[in-house]
Amino acid sequence: MKRFLIVILTVMLVVFLFNSCAKKVKTVPETTKVEQVDETAPKVEKPKLTEEEIFLQKSLDEINKEGNLKKINFDFDKYTIREDMKGVLHKNADWLLKHSSVVFSIAGHCDERGTVEYNMALGEKRADAAMKYLLDLGIPANRMKIVSFGKNNPLVKGVDEKTHFMNRRDEFIIVKK
Amino acid sequence: MGKFFKIGLLTIALVIVLSSNSFSQEEIKVRITEGIPMIPVALPQFDYTEASQVDGNVLKDLYETIWDDLEYSRVFKLVPRQYFTYIGKLDQENIVFKDWASVQARVLITGKVEITNGDRIIFSVKVYEVETGKIIFKRNFAGRKEFTRLIAHRTSDEMMKHFGEKPYFTSKIVFVSTRDGNKEIYIMDYDGGRQKRITFNSYIDLMPSWSKDGENLLFTTYKKGIPDLVKFNLYSGKTDLISSGGVNYRADWSNEEDKLVYTSSKNGNNAEIYLREMDSGKEKRLTFNRIIDSSPCWSPNGKEIAFTSQRSGTPQIYIMNEDGTNVRRITYEGTYHDNPAWSPDGSRITYVSRIEGRFDIYVLNIKNNSMTKLTEMSGRNENPAWSPDSRHIIFTSNRTGNYQLYSIDYNGENLIKLTRRGENLMPKWQKIE
Numbered sequence: 001m002k003r004f005l006i007v008i009l010t011v012m013l014v015v016f017l018f019n020s021c022a023k024k025v026k027t028v029p030e031t032t033k034v035e036q037v038d039e040t041a042p043k044v045e046k047p048k049l050t051e052e053e054i055f056l057q058k059s060l061d062e063i064n065k066e067g068n069l070k071k072i073n074f075d076f077d078k079y080t081i082r083e084d085m086k087g088v089l090h091k092n093a094d095w096l097l098k099h100s101s102v103v104f105s106i107a108g109h110c111d112e113r114g115t116v117e118y119n120m121a122l123g124e125k126r127a128d129a130a131m132k133y134l135l136d137l138g139i140p141a142n143r144m145k146i147v148s149f150g151k152n153n154p155l156v157k158g159v160d161e162k163t164h165f166m167n168r169r170d171e172f173i174i175v176k177k
Numbered sequence: 178m179g180k181f182f183k184i185g186l187l188t189i190a191l192v193i194v195l196s197s198n199s200f201s202q203e204e205i206k207v208r209i210t211e212g213i214p215m216i217p218v219a220l221p222q223f224d225y226t227e228a229s230q231v232d233g234n235v236l237k238d239l240y241e242t243i244w245d246d247l248e249y250s251r252v253f254k255l256v257p258r259q260y261f262t263y264i265g266k267l268d269q270e271n272i273v274f275k276d277w278a279s280v281q282a283r284v285l286i287t288g289k290v291e292i293t294n295g296d297r298i299i300f301s302v303k304v305y306e307v308e309t310g311k312i313i314f315k316r317n318f319a320g321r322k323e324f325t326r327l328i329a330h331r332t333s334d335e336m337m338k339h340f341g342e343k344p345y346f347t348s349k350i351v352f353v354s355t356r357d358g359n360k361e362i363y364i365m366d367y368d369g370g371r372q373k374r375i376t377f378n379s380y381i382d383l384m385p386s387w388s389k390d391g392e393n394l395l396f397t398t399y400k401k402g403i404p405d406l407v408k409f410n411l412y413s414g415k416t417d418l419i420s421s422g423g424v425n426y427r428a429d430w431s432n433e434e435d436k437l438v439y440t441s442s443k444n445g446n447n448a449e450i451y452l453r454e455m456d457s458g459k460e461k462r463l464t465f466n467r468i469i470d471s472s473p474c475w476s477p478n479g480k481e482i483a484f485t486s487q488r489s490g491t492p493q494i495y496i497m498n499e500d501g502t503n504v505r506r507i508t509y510e511g512t513y514h515d516n517p518a519w520s521p522d523g524s525r526i527t528y529v530s531r532i533e534g535r536f537d538i539y540v541l542n543i544k545n546n547s548m549t550k551l552t553e554m555s556g557r558n559e560n561p562a563w564s565p566d567s568r569h570i571i572f573t574s575n576r577t578g579n580y581q582l583y584s585i586d587y588n589g590e591n592l593i594k595l596t597r598r599g600e601n602l603m604p605k606w607q608k609i610e
Contacts, residue, residue: 105402112557113531113534113536114513114515114531115472115515115516115529115536115559115560116383116384116559116560116602116603117384117426117427117440117471117472117485117515117516118469118471118472118485118492118513118515120404120424120426120440120448120471121424121440121442121447121448121469121471122469123424124423124424124442124446124447124448125446125447125469127446128446128447131446146446147402147403147404147424148404148424149381149399152360152381152383153381
């Protein structure tokens with residue numbers, strides 16, 4: 001009996017000890033969690049300029065130098081719009097519709113192979129032809145002016161057909177934005 | 178600028194006052210008509226005071242300018258100088274007219290040049306009929322040295338007057354030149370002497386023409402970016418706007434009344450012809466269509482207008498009455514005609530034709546419908562304008578590479594180059610009565 005008691009006590013001690021020992025092992029393990037320190041800043045930054053705003057900051061000279069409005073050329077002694085120039089006028093019209101504040105001047109020019117007088121009239125007819133075409137494409141008349149320079153302001157000097165072709169032209173010049 | 182003109186005018190006035198001094202006792206008048214052979218004139222060297230001899234330029238300028246004027250006139254023919262060596266030296270106090278008759282001279286011009294105060298020229302000229310020894314006229318002209326050429330031209334003008342011709346040697350030519358950078362207006366003597374800039378608009382000035390009194394110019398200026406027609410007073414420097422809107426150009430002032438014709442597109446982007454009364458400012462449109470009508474010019478009597486129209490499909494020359502009625506076409510050959518200019522005597526119209534890409538100047542005799550081609554195979558020839566006596570045409574040509582002004586006789590003879598600096602275009606000769 002006595003022996004039985006000792007065993008019991010020992011077991012109890014062992015269990016006790018084991019228990020207490022086990023308790024020690026079971027202590028909470030150290031976690032490696034990183035705390036985020038954060039703050040949502042209000043999103044204020046320099047806004048990108050709209051195309052229109054960029055446009056308004058430029059001088060007329062700068063805009064004209066960019067060449068957004070392309071020249072068109074004409075056949076000798078003619079003021080009808082050539083088929084291959086219609087695309088140019090459509091592109092010009094697209095740009096003009098996008099920049100609706102722009103007022104521009106269409107300047108008609110001729111090559112040197114006519115008289116001064118006749119070319120003054122012909123240059124005007126050329127400018128007028130482009131104006132009418134742009135009217136049909138929805139550009140209001142009050143945004144367009146026309147002027148003829150006849151053969152007084154050739155773009156290039158020369159006597160060959162290539163030169164003449166380059167000089168027979170309408171130029172589109174922005175005069176107000 | 179205005180000052181220069183005033184001085185010029187004053188000198189002319191002075192010359193006139195001096196020349197009208199009581200020398201008229203023995204003067205005779207000689208009248209010639211076209212077709213009569215040119216009158217042979219002897220022009221021996223002038224006598225001079227010592228001071229005049231020292232200033233050789235004055236003597237030379239006076240003599241050569243008169244020589245060139247008379248040669249240019251096509252009224253006089255100068256007896257070649259070498260003939261003078263066959264006869265005795267001229268003694269102005271004792272002229273041997275037989276000698277001058279022997280070298281075929283019909284008229285003898287003698288002159289004396291004197292310089293006083295170092296700057297003042299007095300030129301005394303006596304002109305004789307060789308056959309009779311009678312004085313045709315004599316004059317004393319005086320002026321500052323800088324007006325030597327003007328004194329010479331005045332002398333030549335006297336010759337013209339006494340032979341029933343228009344005295345145009347003191348008249349001016351207005352033109353456009355690029356010599357100072359851009360196209361500006363200039364004037365010069367009829368022979369290309371004393372060229373002077375008139376406008377300083379720093380842009381394009383074009384197609385000048387004269388008022389009938391010679392005091393005003395009409396021209397097109399791009400000063401405001403568009404081709405406006407303005408009137409410019411040479412003496413006050415004042416500019417008046419005549420027409421604006423569209424293109425406005427090629428104005429011609431009538432001889433008879435104060436009215437002008439010009440080209441404008443102010444009513445709808447198409448060149449039309451307008452008539453304007455200068456006093457009232459009243460305007461009348463003379464052409465109505467959707468094709469180009471341009472380049473109007475008056476007939477000398479102010480009743481008709483020659484102009485260019487594309488109504489047949491190509492630019493051709495037409496004539497209409499001053500109210501726009503009775504339009505008739507005068508050019509048929511070729512597909513491109515422009516620049517009509519009516520001769521002051523009413524008999525001819527000069528114009529430019531483009532044939533196979535070449536621009537040449539033609540003269541149409543409207544009495545017998547005969548046509549003369551004045552220029553051939555030598556560059557582009559444009560902007561013909563008449564001399565006041567209808568014997569010469571001035572025009573621009575790029576025959577030497579760039580555009581210069583030339584004079585040519587109405588029959589295509591005697592081509593003379595008048596300008597050299599820059600490009601020179603659109604000449605118009607001053608109108609004289």
